[in-house]
Amino acid sequence: MITIKGLIAILLTATFINNYVLQQFLGICPFLGVSKKLDQATGMSIAVIFVMMIATLVTWPIQTFLLTPNGLGYMQTIVFILVIAALVQLVEMVLKRYIPALHASLGVYLPLITTNCAVLGVCINNIDSEFTFAQAMFNAFGSGLGFLIAMLMFAGIRQHIEDCDPPESFKGLPITLISAGIVSISFFGFAGIVDNLFG
Amino acid sequence: MSSATLAVMIVTVIGIICAVMLSVASKVMAVKEDPLIPLVRECLPGANCGACGFAGCNGYAAALVEDPEMELTKCTPGGEDVAKSIGKVLGRKAGKMVLMTAVIGCRGDNSKTARKMEYKGIKSCSAAAMMFGGTGKCKYGCLGLGDCAAACPHGAIVIRDGLAHVIDEKCVACGLCTKTCPKGLIYIQPYYEAVRVLCSNHEKGALVRKECSIGCIACGLCVKNCPVDAIHIENNLAVIDHDECIGCGACRMVCPVKVIIGSGHGAS
Known part of the structure; x- marks a missing residue:
């Protein structure tokens, strides 16, 4: 049964407990690649939230009304990639035409995440968890929000790392990966919270 | 109909729908960009250093084409050569460049x-x-x-x-x-x-x-x-x-x- 409480629980679960970057290890490439600067990280994350929602909006009906009735559930991955890629291109054109300001701020990030694994992951996860449409949308938004939180946190951490003087062999990517691991461990602390929150 | 044929058909149909949609959209939604902008952009060094006061070379190129009063000499890294080549593209005279x-x-x-x-x-x-x-x-x-x-x-x-x-x-x-x-x-x-x-x-x-x-x-x-x-x-x-x-x-x-x-x- 869909209740507001249930939807919020899904949102929080997707944001913190099943955080796509830090718990499910999807979308690592933008997480490591674009988290150097805070403003870039923000732009990227907002684009991810946007694309996750739109992708869910389209892939959920396709799966439910087209693939499952025809017994083609196994075609999920290919169809989703195809649809998401085409859709993001379309959205980009529409934005460029009608909302140039938003297009300029999302900028290069939109095409970058067309077939990002986190986006595809959300769509497939929606189906696997047998969510209803509303639940799927909340899950998509929560997942995007989780990505935003992970990116912002990590961008902040990386800026601090820049100011430290790590041992020579750890400089650059190694220390980044280590800190990503530690941040990921810290997110394990959220496990179980949401269930108890709504008791 | 075997399920393989059905699968191929459905994916093909989705693909065709996407293709048609995108190609129509690219025509309908096309933003008219001044053809001069990429030409001016070519003249600039492309370092996106921001010395001109714009966010990058693209920004300066767009400003040059849109604003006829814009000075041609704002690109200090490019120097006089760049100012001259922009002048040639736009048909304007580059001012004196001070090194x-x-x-x-x-x-x-x-x-x-x-x-x-x-x-x-x-x-x-x-x-x-x-x-x-x-x-x-x-x-x-x-x-x-x-x-x-x-x-x-x-x-x-x-x-x-x-x-x-x-x-x-x-x-x-x-x-x-x-x-x-x-x-x-x-x-x-x-x-x-x-x-x-x-x-x-x-x-x-x-x-x-x-x-x-x-x-x-x-x-x-x-x-x-x-x-x-x-x-x-x-x-x-x-x-x-x-x-x-x-x-x-x-x-x-x-x-x-x-x-x-x-x-x-x-x-x-």
């Missing part, structure tokens, strides 16, 4: 001025400047930790003896270094300038003497010897009015501490 360079307003290396503390913190000027104004006795001078050198995309700044030096041949006057210097010591100035004051210390002369052997002591000899009244003492520091200066070099000759330097010598 610019970065100038470090300090000559106090380790042999001229002493350290007042042993600094073992982060190797960055902006961090050191937060600690009681930095490591040097002179609180206006170069800290020598190389924030400017790190910011320079062309490798035109080197730190020698605790002082930043500009390599004139490599400097394109993009101005990135001026923004990073916590002491605000770096200026973008015309490359050919008869004289420059390379000190930024605003303390009184006696104190400057104690801090640095090559700091402006505001003695005023340059002011007295200037034939056109182009140099003045402002806030205990000699300042040259380059509009008035005739480049005779009289101030350079009389300066007892040799902080007034001819161009080309730069800080190096």
